[in-house]
Amino acid sequence: MSAVVKSLADRGRSAGRGPRAGRQLHGGRWTYAVLIVFTAVSLFPLVWTAIAASRNNTRLAQTPPPFWFGSNLFKNLEIAWTDANMGTALLNTTVVAGSIAAGTVLFSTLAGFAFAKLRFRFKNLLMLLVIGTMMVPPQLGVVPLYMLIAELRWTDHLQAVILPTLVSAFGVFFMRQYLLQALPSELIEAARVDGANSLRVVWHIVFPAARPAMAVLAMLTFVQAWNDFFWPIIALTQNGSPTVQVALTGLGRGYIPDQSVIMAGALLGTLPLLVAFVIFGKQIVGGIMQGAVKG
């Protein structure tokens, strides 16, 4: 594990990309052909979710399967909406993912700033600890976590899924790497000389400098929190206060599950993120690639 930590750090150092890095060869016909096939495979299940959601159970139990849209889309969406508690679920998920994104961005920026630009004792040791925590999956602590929220009577309350995921080691690392190069130390010095205390430095200098990375981290965290599955399914119930993912597991538990309604539910739960991807796709791609080179 420490080897990974090292390689991470190495890459953090060599992240600066020269003007002549990367290749400039043009892609040939085969390149496009393979990429188009790959894109089709990537998109097809999503398109087919919509197709299946616009059909009905009888049509889905015939061969060949449908390849084009039917007329039942809105009916199925409506059934999924009421059956799976989708309105509540979408609202809950927005609240949960929004809070987690906001908390992660705020706390990661503060900690990332401290690790990148401030001097304090045990700094390197603590940073190693942060990186080390990235390697430990939170799933392993699920039993005590459940005992904790049961004790606090938080089951089916949204804070049960918000608080445990409110900070992220990846976020701290991500913001640190960004601020190392994006925030000139002279700027902080100057503000200090003018008598600004740390809070003012953070507010007037760090936040503005960190804004692009904060936006990217917010989007990445939001996507992850929106799709989180394991912990919500333990902490929340379908009939209480579900997130979208929990609500989806309840769809189609009936005697003869209506597949087209299940697909309508899946579509409802995915659509908000897909819309966000259409709008912010470029930034999200950039963020993941940035995070990859640096983290």
Added chain:
Amino acid sequence: MASESQAAAPARGEEGAAPADAVPVAYQAGHAAESEARERRSRRYRRDVRWSPYAFIAPFFVFFAAFGLFPLLYTGWASLHRVELTAPTDMEWVGLRNFSRLLDDDFFWNALLNTVTIGLLSTVPQLLMALGIAHLLNYRLRGSMFFRVAALTPYATSVAAATLVFVLLFGRDYGMINWALGLVGFDGVDWQNGDWTSKLAVSTIVIWRWTGYNALIYLAAMQSIPADLYESAALDGASRWQQFLHVTLPSLRPTILFTCVVSTIGAIQLFGEPLLFNGSAGASGGPSHQFQTLGLYLYEQGWVNLHLGRASAIAWTMFLILLLIGAVNWLIVHRLRKNERGAA
């Protein structure tokens, strides 16, 4: 590892405080009150510089301690007890019994084997394909941003939504995959109930969701490879394939290692896909437990059979396995580094 920040940070404490401290005391003889105020300000300032870093990192560590570290350690403690879901606060000491029962439990070994099998079936093709796709995306392309965003859409699809669609696509009687296989003359495959077929199907979902994401990570690393490496390789007469083997791959080694570790951690935790792949089978992972993973087994023990103590023992065992993988990984890297140094 913090070399840059150390270079940037030194002397702030002293230098920053200088303006307030440097005023000669003698000059202030007539302004005792003012100097005292100044003294107070500078004290407050030093306190601020000294303690604010800890305040800034505190939220992360407080939350991590409460919801990350404490649960992890307490899992070890709980695994030594009999704890029922119905009364999670009543703990009865049983020593290592949860672990010994686990080792005697065929379902545990089955889940472990399934986890490894599905892990390999999903991770290896996924990373290989991601390498290839990244290589292609690294060419100059029209609409390169479209390809990248499209590659990432499966990542935006939740486990639940993705699995539910794939259940239909993998359907035995009316699924599209069997229909397509039928076109080329194959009989319908019972993806859900078969042993290997169900593992393949579950792995397919994982591969579908993560290949594009990993491709982008490889692409980012490829783009930071200096172009002159390729030029000199080309001058030496290396073909494109040889360039890929001898320039691209070695430069990507840390990234490949990184994705291997991340995918391994993901594979050990695999849960949502097998849970929903056969919704009616609940947490058993199919009628003969053929795709029950460790994560699913943990969930079944804890939240279906209500044995939180045993679930803790499973979690702790998974943690030990992760540590083991980490150690092996470290050894491999160590060996690689040594060889490199030996070669150079």
